[in-house]
Amino acid sequence: MTSRRKKSAGDDEVLDRGCPRDFIAAFGKGLAVIQAFSESTPALTLSGVAQRTGLTRATARRFLLTLESLGFAERLDGKLFVLTPRVLLLGHAYLSSMPMWRFAEPVLERLVEDIGETCSLSVLDGTEVVYVLRIPVHRVLNRISTVGSRLPAYCTSMGRLLLSSLPEDKLDAYLAQTAFIGYTDKTVADPLALRRHLALVRRTGYAWVSGEMEEHINGLAVPVHDANGKVIAALNVSVRRPEVDAEAFLRRTLPTLRRAAQRLSNSMIVSGSAGECLSAGKRSRRVRTPPPFQTSRRKTHEHAPFPIGA
Structure with missing residues (x-):
């Protein structure tokens, strides 16, 4: 019998309700972090990303650091994060396909x-x-x-x-x-x-x-x-x-x-x-x-x- 992990305080790896069985929550949350940036919010602090995505600060931090390591985000002054032009590769993949x-x-x-x-x-x-x-x-x-x-x-x-x-x-x-x-x-x-x-x-x-x-x-x-x-x-x-x-x-x-x-x-x-x-x-x-x-x-x-x- 398959047991499902119960949600606990600070647990940021729980699947959202209504998601399919094979849904990878971490991947979905990573995309949510990218989408938190917009025309009205081109630069965000760690707290801002957490607030806009509903993630904990610890989880938002890990995603932002991952994006920074991969070249999809960078820090302006040590606190503010912005997306880089590398994000355009994601959209180009759709257009070129x-x-x-x-x-x-x-x-x-x-x-x-x-x-x-x-x-x-x-x-x-x-x-x-x-x-x-x-x-x-x-x-x-x-x-x-x-x-x-x-x-x-x-x-x-x-x-x-x-x-x-x-x-x-x-x-x-x-x-x-x-x-x-x-x-x-x-x-x-x-x-x-x-x-x-x-x-x-x-x-x-x-x-x-x-x-x-x-x-x-x-x-x-x-x-x-x-x-x-x-x-x-x-x-x-x-x-x-x-x-x-x-x-x-x-x-x-x-x-x-x-x-x-x-x-x-x-x-x-x-x-x-x-x-x-x-x-x-x-x-x-x-x-x-x-x-x-x-x-x-x-x-x-x-x-x-x-x-x-x-």
Whole structure:
């Protein structure tokens, strides 16, 4: 009979409730220490790390010293710890392991040249969207967003696009764990209203959001698919203007944005996923072209109704 270790005072090696049996608590806590640092807290004391992670000071100290020994953290004045650029290796491992990212940058650069607006590629992570690539134009937005930046999914065009592709059970889970905040008077912060907007996104194949995260910030997003037709990312164009003729902007921009998304999807069809590459010698199968956004359906999608201020 397997006995489970009981929690005692100062015991920092106990598994959290709800974690799977093979969960390595120490590894999870080490990642929590890295995530304790942020834009608002770039430098932390030992006590600060312990407070933000819920770890004891002794445990936080061991993790910080380990990160320092490995080159992922350093001390500024003997007390304050900061992360080093070596941490970027962790994010680069994700980007370099995904075939599409190798093809994405030139596609987005061309897209920015064609439409003259900032363009981004984002993925869904929990309740937020994360920028994995962003090509700006020579205009400054109030919110400085770079690769790795996170935004709430429910009130951004790329987030709403990605949420619309979730299976019903995962969407239910998202709605249950999301704290909805009204950033502006246009923000859709009601779960039932959000469901209606997501249903419209599924029908039209794009998401248009205006002034929900910040006044005068508008976003248009379309999906990027993998070789099996699954939505894996959102391609977005951001516009900052006091007044935007949404219908005219969609008519002018949506076809170009979709063509760029199709080029990215095609790169996934050609390269395939890592699993498909490994099994290519064992079996052969015809790769399906992503079902949405076929040429025969584009005209219907391009002029479909959309919610102003969604």
